[in-house]
Amino acid sequence: MSLLELDGVKVHFPIKKGIFVDRTVGHVYAVDGVSLKVEAGETYGLVGESGCGKTTLGRSVLRLVDITEGSVVLDGTDLAKLPGEEMRRFRRRLQMVFQDPLGSLNPRQNIESILSEGMIAHGIGKDQEERREKIKSILDKVGLPSNALSRYPHEFSGGQRQRIGIARALVLEPDVIICDEPVSALDVSVQAQVINLLDELQEELGLTYLVIAHDLAVVRHISDTIGVMYLGSLVEEAPSDALYAEPKHPYTKALMSAVPVPDPEVEDRRERILLTGDLPSPANPPSGCRFHTRCPWAQAERCATERPQLRDLGDGHRVACHFAEEIASGELALTRPTGIEAVTEGEGAVVEQTEDEAKVPAVLLPADSTTKPDATAVKEKVPSAAEAPGDRTAGAVAKDLDAAGPDASDSDKEQDKTG
Amino acid sequence: MSVATKTDKIQRLAELTAGSETSTGASLWREALGRLKTSKMAIIGAVIIAAFVVVAIVGPFLAPHSPSAQIWRGEVFPNKGEFVGARGENWFGLDHLGRDLFSRMLVGARQTLLVGIVATLIGLVAGFVIGIVSGAAATLGGETGQRVDSVIMRFIDMMLALPSLLLAVSIAAVMGQSLTTVMIAVGVVQVPVFARLLRGAMLVQGGADYVLAAQSLGVRKRRIVLSQILPNSLSPVIVQATLSLATAIIEAAALSYLGLGNPDPAIPEWGVMLAQAQRFFSYAPMMGVYPAVGIIITALGFTLLGEAMREALDPKLKG
Structure with a gap:
């Protein structure tokens, strides 16, 4: 049996209106039916763009938000049904590391006090002396000097603060640690340190x-299994290598294609899918498949009416797409016009703008699909785009993208004017 | 990852932090105090307040004459407009009943300070309790708590809707004319201000990540409120309390001026003195100027200190 099992977890936030008596006028379907299993000693990675509900899901495991429906089973105990005081005591086994290292540390408590807080709550250690010994050993584990004890959070660097956050979770000797964006607020150089620390601790303590x-x-570096979330539900789940080798859900494909390749030759030639439109509002999610409004392969009937469930396609690769096999085999043609085709009808200037917009985020902010949710260009840059007959602009753009050179953008503009 | 690399890392970190080995860590409170000490505004305010407090404590013993004895009754004729101004014997001159104004100012300082402090304390304590209950209910009480909070807040809104002076006058009307009445009246007016301020600050802090972190650690709710949320919500309340002392002194003076203050002529009070001076303003303007200036300078002292504290506690506000 898995250590942590989520079954059909739903977290719906009521939207309330009214001056004296609050009426519920709707719900935000932040998490809408997520089932997943985390094996003991493994790392489960949860990815998705902002607003897809991954943080809410993490918090719901700790019951920091109320679970509307479903169960969270840790080692045989359903947390969703535990009464308040028992849940409080159970939190010892489940801990969390937060995204913002400074914001998650009380600015008016020194490190010793911050790290004692959990032990006091759970009655660990007879007196402060005993607790201090334990804190010192944990500080040593996370690589902080013991003279940190009497200092305050604002006196540390970002990476050190995150180490304190990790130490705070470790003090209670939990089974499961939920890391909510543990490194996204840190410098890249520090990110690696913190990730390696998490790795070391997992090995040492069996977390x-x-x-x-x-x-x-x-996520790829740290995870054994990866789940991809879109608009409150899992769209794909697979062992990390399998997911990166062959993403099967259209959304995962788009997500993966946004990762840049360090080799400029490959980077220029590889396939990129830029999604059109914004993430739909979780208060009013699309019918059927949540992704059908943005999916380049969306089919007319089934995708809009029937909500796909996660199906196992073998080797633990689970996908929530009706047509995953057809897309993988290439049977299914693209149903949505690509960005290149869409802009040929506009002016040359429009093409130029879209081109710049599409290029910058793809290169500079590749891993964060969220920073550019309004990327307007749908671009399926496949070699066949250049073959489109009578489509001069498309050809020009594609050719330009293929040309590897520093002056690529200049020639791009010239060609657009002529086109 | 091997153990060796980790020990290396610890070693490196220890070396990096070795320079500040002796530092015991500076809490935000201590840093704020440090900033306060270097602020000119705070020093000026503190000096004024200190002087005022000293006068209030020792003033009655320093007063050259009795504040209530009409020693120079025969020299002052208010009906004819004959007053006595500053002179060697009476530094500030005489009032309309032939009493020494300087002595009355010195003795009156105590009443003014008392009213300011007691009234602010009433407002602070009551507002604090209401604010904590409301703020705690709103942040950690779930749906029931939010309902409790909104009931309390509607009640506070009702208090806010009453004009402060009118509220004070009606309290004075019920309780009779005395210094206690003035203190309670001025204090009650401050209650919703403190309650709202504390609740607001607690709501902001209640949403912070460290509160979530404490929850996920399994810290009990009461402790989260008292040791996590509250210490971080205090700064605006401390600032408001200091500023409130100034307002309370002015309000108390206003109530005394309206005739709701202490009726005992033996105990002078700046507000009452101001009210009495009004009738004779055309003949003896200085009689009103002394208590007025006294009130202004005292209020200024508290305001300066309050503003300096605001800046010291929240350096981000400094433009």
């Missing part, structure tokens, strides 16, 4: 992690 992140590289 189980549920890592929530939007950085695909981070």
